[in-house]
Amino acid sequence: MKKRQQQDRTVNAAVKNTNENRSGVKTFKGPGLRKENIPNPKHKRNKWRNIRWAILLFFNVLFFASFYFDIQVLEGSLSASRLLGFHLIDPFAAIQVILSSRILMVNLVIGTVTVFIIYIVLGGRTFCSWVCPYHWLAELGEKINLFLKKRKIVRSHSFDRKFRYLFYALFLILALITGFTVFETINPVSAISRSIVYGPSLLLIWVVALLVFEILYSRRAWCRYFCPVGVSYQLIGLLAPLRVKWNKENCSNCKRCQNVCLVPHVLKDSVNKGTKEYVDSGACTRCGLCIDICDDEALEFSLKYLDKII
Amino acid sequence: MLRPPGALEEDRFLASCIKCGQCLQVCPPQVVELAGIGKGFAVGTPFITPRQGGCILCAGLPCVLACPTGSLDHALSEGKDAKMGLAVIKHPGSCLAINGINDIIFRLENRLADKANGTGNQSEAELLSDIAERLNNAENASFREKFSLTDLEPESVSGLAGNLSRRDIEWLLNFARTTEFSSMGCRICLDKCPIKDQKTIEFVKREPLLNRRHEKQDDDDDHEYKQGNHNEKRRHGHGRGHGRGYGRRRAHRMSLNHDNEYWPVVQSSCVGCGVCEEKCPTPVASIQIVPRLE
Incomplete structure (x- = not known):
């Protein structure tokens, strides 16, 4: 309940800001065709977030239970696992291993291709918001960060988003040169996953340090600017048809979607410029927060290319 | 660090291990652990602490089969061909x-000392089954008579563990000294x-x-x-x-x-x-x- 209130406040603040900027005029500049916000009374505000958190919890508990209760459904951790015997391997870890060891194992290739196919169907960075346990912690961290920012306790800083690609290349080069999977040593995603499955390790200190950095210095810094695991899913996601669709007729240009979005730039071409019907697919994590917040019903999950056929 | 069977040489092992822990999950005797943060690049890689539990080289080598990257070399098919370390x-x-x-007598004496001091918790079940294994027919009979057992199957012998009083152990010690194996x-x-x-x-x-x-x-x-x-x-x-x-x-x-x-x-x-x-x-x-x- 409290969370909900807090979110409401954030939303109201967003609307108020826009209003103030327009000095009392209730129409906003933008490509959306609605003049004002007309909330759909049936709109459920936290629908997708609740589904997503349930699935995120489900997979991580499944990892835990597969070992702890020996139910053997999803064995391993997020860097590599077997789902009912089928190998699944994190693409970035797989590329590092291939570069550092120069061995091409059949299982490694099978696992990576399987993950590749799964996330082409499900939408690339869907992994981040629907499976990654660090993402969930970062979402909570983001709430704390926004709270502190509103109280003017912290100020926000941002980096260039291109850091991600730099990091990606850097760790691949390091793997090739050093012969160690350097990133896997500090990978917070697999560190958390291993801690969930095999019991906590001291590497969690690093994870906590990252979270503190995000809360006090830069909102969602790891996921936004650094995480190379996300970059590999982002590259897969470029091909994915599952996307967020923007409906011009329903949009009242309130920009609340960009306010809640982890990667607001993906919405730019649609809600700011109106040049694209679908939100950019690469960096978008398909988290559904924009859909949840949009009570104009201007945003929805959709299958690009396929929705025209069906 | 002692690696699970089939592990590549250390440098190549570190290069190829993806740190997923699947070898740990499938290990029947549960002797594989993952290295902590103190091991640098080896953090999250599997190892065995032999004193806490050695690898029993199970048939089929499940850890090797589970390894997705070949850090545990799939060329290894039988435990006896592994080269983990050397005793x-x-x-x-x-x-x-x-x-x-004689190890039985040594262990019984230690057990007795532990019992007197109230310290130590060596596995009595293992000690008892080791004793039962080495008895000849005549000794077997008096052992069963003492503990009123009908047979010396591992289940019935290990069932005694934990219930042994100090006197029982003293009896066992004296008994062991008279057995044939005690001179070995x-x-x-x-x-x-x-x-x-x-x-x-x-x-x-x-x-x-x-x-x-x-x-x-x-x-x-x-x-x-x-x-x-x-x-x-x-x-x-x-x-x-x-x-x-x-x-x-x-x-x-x-x-x-x-x-x-x-x-x-x-x-x-x-x-x-x-x-x-x-x-x-x-x-x-x-x-x-x-x-x-x-």
Whole structure:
């Protein structure tokens, strides 16, 4: 309940800001065709977030239970696992291993291709918001960060988003040169996953340090600017048809979607410029927060290319 | 670090291990652990601590099959071909075989001392089943009579564990001293070795250790087969002295029959799985696994 209130406040603040900027005029500049916000009374505000958190919890508990209760459904951790015997391997870890060891194992290739196919169907960075346990912690961290920012306790800083690609290349080069999977040593995603499955390790200190950095210095810094695991899913996601669709007729240009979005730039071409019907697919994590917040019903999950056929 | 069977050489292992822990998940005796943050690049990689539990080289090698990256080489199909490490007699001074001491009697005495002090929790189940295994027919009967057992199946014997009073152990000790096996020196490293079709340890008759005291020898006992001068070793101590001294004191007192003193000589068929280190009854394992050098 409290969370909900807090979110409401954030939303109201967003609307108020826009209003103030327009000095009392209730129409906003933008490509959306609605003049004002007309909330759909049936709109459920936290629908997708609740589904997503349930699935995120489900997979991580499944990892835990597969070992702890020996139910053997999803064995391993997020860097590599077997789902009912089928190998699944994190693409970035797989590329590092291939570069550092120069061995091409059949299982490694099978696992990576399987993950590749799964996330082409499900939408690339869907992994981040629907499976990654660090993402969930970062979402909570983001709430704390926004709270502190509103109280003017912290100020926000941002980096260039291109850091991600730099990091990606850097760790691949390091793997090739050093012969160690350097990133896997500090990978917070697999560190958390291993801690969930095999019991906590001291590497969690690093994870906590990252979270503190995000809360006090830069909102969602790891996921936004650094995480190379996300970059590999982002590259897969470029091909994915599952996307967020923007409906011009329903949009009242309130920009609340960009306010809640982890990667607001993906919405730019649609809600700011109106040049694209679908939100950019690469960096978008398909988290559904924009859909949840949009009570104009201007945003929805959709299958690009396929929705025209069906 | 002792790696699971089939592990590539350390550098290549670190390069290829994806740190997923699947080898740990499928390990039937649950002896594989993941390295902590102190191990640098090796954080999250699997290893075995043989003293806590050695690899039993299970049929089919599930850990090797589970490995998605080939860090545990899939070319390995049988446990006996693994090259994990190598067992060496690290502390010959405390080794029961070298001192001609029977391991059952040694363990019962220790158990009794622990019971008196209220310390220690050695596995009584394992001790009892080891005793039951070695009894001949006549001894078998009196053992069953004492504990009113109908058979000596592992379940019924291990059922006694935990219920033994101090008197029971005293009885067992006296009983063990009368048995046929009591004159036999310790062979537990060989008995428990998971490789059965080849002899991994030969017990070689040598000149008794105690008669060699006057000989001047290298006192570095951290090498295989190098037996130190007893007095000198005691002076140097190495800090880990408690356990070793304990074993050696007992050795002096009990080593009456020099004909029992055999040197365990590790053969090249040893894969270094660590079961001998786990099962070695001396307080600090006399036989230990060292890295295998090509």
